[in-house]
Amino acid sequence: MAERVEFRERIPRECLEQMQVIASGGFGTIYRALHRDWRIPIAVKKLSRDTCSREELLAEARAMDKARFVYILRLFGLYEEEEEGWNSGPRLGIVMEYMENGSLATLLERVKPVPWPLRFRLLHQVALGMNYLHGLHPPLLHLDLKPSNVLLNLELHVRLADFGLSKFKRVTTKQGTERSGDEDDYGGTLEYMPPESLIDINYKPTPATDVYSYAILTWSVLTGEQPYSNLLPKCMSSLLRMHLPRGQRPNMEELKEITGVEGLEDMKELMKRCWHNDSWERPTFKDCSNETEKIFSCHKSKILPAVRQVQDVLMMMASSPSDESRPSVSVPTPAAAESSHLHTFPPSSLGVSEQCQTLRYEDRPCREDGNPNSKIKGQEFLHPAGP
Template sequence: MALPSQKPNEPLGDEILQDWENIGSGGFGDVYKARHKDWGFDVAIKLLHRGVCPSASLWIEAEVMTRASCDCVLRLYGTYKGFPPIEGDPVQRRRGGEPMQEGLVMAFMERGSLQSLFDKLHDPLLWPLVCRLAHQVAVGMNFLHQQDLMHGDLKPCNVLLDDHFNAKLADFGLSRVSTSCMSTSCMPTEEKTGYLQGTYKYMPPEAFDSSYHPVRAFDIYSYGILLWSILSGKEPYPCNNPELVIESVRGGQRPPTPKKIDKEGWNELVNLMEQCWDNDPSKRPKFKDSLETTEAVFSQNRDGIPDAVCQVEKAFRGATTSNQLSTRGKKKPFIERTESNDEVDFKIRDPIKVSTREMSCPDKVKFVDEYRPNLIRNVTKVMEITDLLGEMVHDEARASMAAAETSYIRMRKLYSSLHSGGDKVKAAFYDALAQLHPELV
């Protein structure tokens, strides 16, 4: 069946979209789900924050998604231009001369991501599904590299799942043409001065060199760490201290090999994983070569896929039902975005129900870090909190917040100050939050 498509350069407008719902947010902006009236199904729309001019990276991402279009890459339907009703009355905004927002219109993945699946199941995935996911990600990445493109941020949050838990590569915000295929004059400024974008737990040791320019071996290393996550169902490196993790990675340390299971293809996938995360980029296999291993292992376990998918669907529904029952009669839970750059992953969590007296400083810092997107959306008494923080917030930052038009923008600016101020400032912010917004903690 042919899928709908747009005419070139013809963005979708507000007249064709309805039932907008925010499903995730990050440093770049927000992702919404909306129903396309004519197509009759939901789409995902990635928008930059209000007041932010469309950046070249958004359109580079669109170009990458178009060039990398295949079964294992998230489908891009086109672009959007308009006034999202969730941001205020579109008519008033248009009359007020506010510029229209622009964004990308993509396929909506109801199953979420690999990360959200890990969070729901709390256990390693069934082996046939492990084999299929490992192969599908390798297929998508090989296709990307064959088009002289890179992903740049491969991790569980950026591997989305369709209704039958097939993998779709997503979030190409850090994608680029391979360095060998791009002239220096075309590189963004951050590439000329050194590259440290992405998620540090999935980045190779050479990427932490200030003079590093990304090449395909970067993605292959990330795939090795991703394979570890798929095999174990966990996040690598429980330590959340970037400096310690980076030092360990540069020293050759990797996550411990998952506990061996007696399944066809286990040794082959573990060996591939270890080859991919080799300290020496030249020793890492190309995705084209990796496909020989992943395809063979998947073929050995293909017959178990229907039963594995059925079991995961039951567990998935059970986890969702359990969460609904646990929150019945309570305040609506946060929709929490798993934090890192442009990723589009989300999960449902209740606010931490611990009084301020019982919260240690590390617990307060953890709360402030984990619930960043939710607090940015919900805190309204930003300047009052800033006053309580006193000299912990620099005068320039305070003036910038005071000049901001909305609480949302003020909170984004305040979080920048919290990040630069360290754990002491974050703990003080938590105390101020508990005093002025007790309902949020």
């Protein structure tokens, strides 16, 4: 059904039923709903107040609609709602496919460990989706590539979301005032932003911007952790801004302990090339997808049981009475021969990500002791990028 629905320039509130909040973040609020005529579940992202004009959003949505590809989230049209107290016209948003399994961020936090065949397939599909976006004329940059913007369908296939919308995100400056993301930082998320964006006042994003973000996303998928999670928001973001341009990156120590996983060393080398300090030294997504295809091919024969394992875990968690109390769940090893291919990482200290959530680094809670002056040495959370 979804493939036959054409882009609509206006999808009014009256067309939607059973709207339920599923997440909120930098853009606004995200809902699950049922389309009254199409009879399919959809997702609605209502934008924050004064985010953009209808003309700006429509122009961006039309560009997004042209990017129809198997690993790209399907956009159905613009949402409009007359809302009380909304003086500058109707409340705006976008209507998209609903992804049953939420985001890659949710998966990484709830399932520990994600089986290696699935990890490599996820990384390969993200590279394929980004290669398609960059291959458009002109190239369509994502500018906020991270696990919470990689959504997963029932079969755990990738759908890239929120590409091109980062300019409309509300961001917070160090002084606590708000400005739109396209004024000087393009609405990206700090941990995933390339070093050149932190030091060059004339910085303009390029395809290499997304390649760097892909490297940090790769680190998260390989480790099951969030980058720089020892760092504390607001109080410590200045350390990231200082150390990343000097070549420091997420810690590699845990990855060094993992052995016997075919293709892992090649994936780590690709990751390091993608987060190179010099943007012109980073590979293209065509190069990346060629590499990830080779790596995933080594695990292709094991992908179906790996997917079924994770689906079973997610179904079990979905039937849990309380979402807030859900722990991360370990995936059992399918066979003794594969035991060396699985490595359990400690659960993240942060809570479970909400589906489709888009959060900025500065939005996360501060450290438990509440002391913004607590000292954390750079080497405790950062790792030299290496050659």
